[in-house]
Amino acid sequence: MMTGFFKMHGLGNDFVVVDERTHRHDLTPARIAALCDRHTGIGCDQFVTLRPACAQGADVFVRFFNADGTESGACGNASRCVADLLARETGRDSIGLQTRAGVLHATIVRPGMVTVDMGLPRQGWAEVPLAHACDTLHLPITGDPAAVSMGNPHATFFLTAPDAMAPEVAGPELEHHPLFPERANIGFAHIAARDAMRLRVWERGSGLTRACGSGACAAVVNAVRRGLVERTCTVVMDGGELVITWREDDGHVLMTGPAVTSFTGTFSPEDYPR
Numbered sequence: 001m002m003t004g005f006f007k008m009h010g011l012g013n014d015f016v017v018v019d020e021r022t023h024r025h026d027l028t029p030a031r032i033a034a035l036c037d038r039h040t041g042i043g044c045d046q047f048v049t050l051r052p053a054c055a056q057g058a059d060v061f062v063r064f065f066n067a068d069g070t071e072s073g074a075c076g077n078a079s080r081c082v083a084d085l086l087a088r089e090t091g092r093d094s095i096g097l098q099t100r101a102g103v104l105h106a107t108i109v110r111p112g113m114v115t116v117d118m119g120l121p122r123q124g125w126a127e128v129p130l131a132h133a134c135d136t137l138h139l140p141i142t143g144d145p146a147a148v149s150m151g152n153p154h155a156t157f158f159l160t161a162p163d164a165m166a167p168e169v170a171g172p173e174l175e176h177h178p179l180f181p182e183r184a185n186i187g188f189a190h191i192a193a194r195d196a197m198r199l200r201v202w203e204r205g206s207g208l209t210r211a212c213g214s215g216a217c218a219a220v221v222n223a224v225r226r227g228l229v230e231r232t233c234t235v236v237m238d239g240g241e242l243v244i245t246w247r248e249d250d251g252h253v254l255m256t257g258p259a260v261t262s263f264t265g266t267f268s269p270e271d272y273p274r
């Protein structure tokens, strides 16, 4: 049975978005991974499904799957894209997204530009001494790294210089480090100013992406906690920049950036191995 999809991206972090609100497909982790393959599938960093919302204040239930077929509780760039899609469908500029990490509220700033309230950072690891995780890796870092969850686990390492190391070097080992029982997204940040940083993220389950929305949120929260930046900070990634605010009055993290639909298409799930 042919199934429609939207090919979308946020700063080059790209997605295949499938609307399952009226019909569910047999999308197993193996089939999702096959669809994410850039040579034999459609190709994307994350695969996103839409289902009917059941949470109050939500317009849609969104699930995020990495290129290896594993599911994540959050995906900032895809959240902006789905909000943009729903805004065009409903004609509204305020959209509620139910995710496994909670209900997120999105606002359309202007067509193609979206602010998502990513909610409260989870700081259960507030003082996790990640420094010893790098002892064996001899990372060129300054100060203590930090971990936080935006609904998905992130560890941020602050580099001594923007190109002090390539994420491909330490990313895979840190992603799978025993410190992270569910693996983790690994951010490599360099502070450029009190309101700006450069960031590259080795993403759990997808590897190095051109941008990571939840990773940008995590990096700003971690940098504020370390006293390195102000609460509003521009995060410059390979694919472009996001503006992140860790709001003081309620502790929510706001992320503003673009959402783009590249094209639409169809595929037959049965053509892919389950």
Ligand SMILES: N[C@H](CCC[C@H](N)C(=O)O)C(=O)O
Residues within 6 Å of the ligand: 013, 045, 046, 064, 066, 071, 072, 073, 074, 075, 076, 077, 078, 152, 153, 185, 203, 204, 205, 206, 209, 211, 212, 213, 214, 215
């Ligand atoms: N790889 C992430 C999910 C995608 C996050 C990223 N694409 C974003 O924009 O937040 C994880 O497994 O937690």
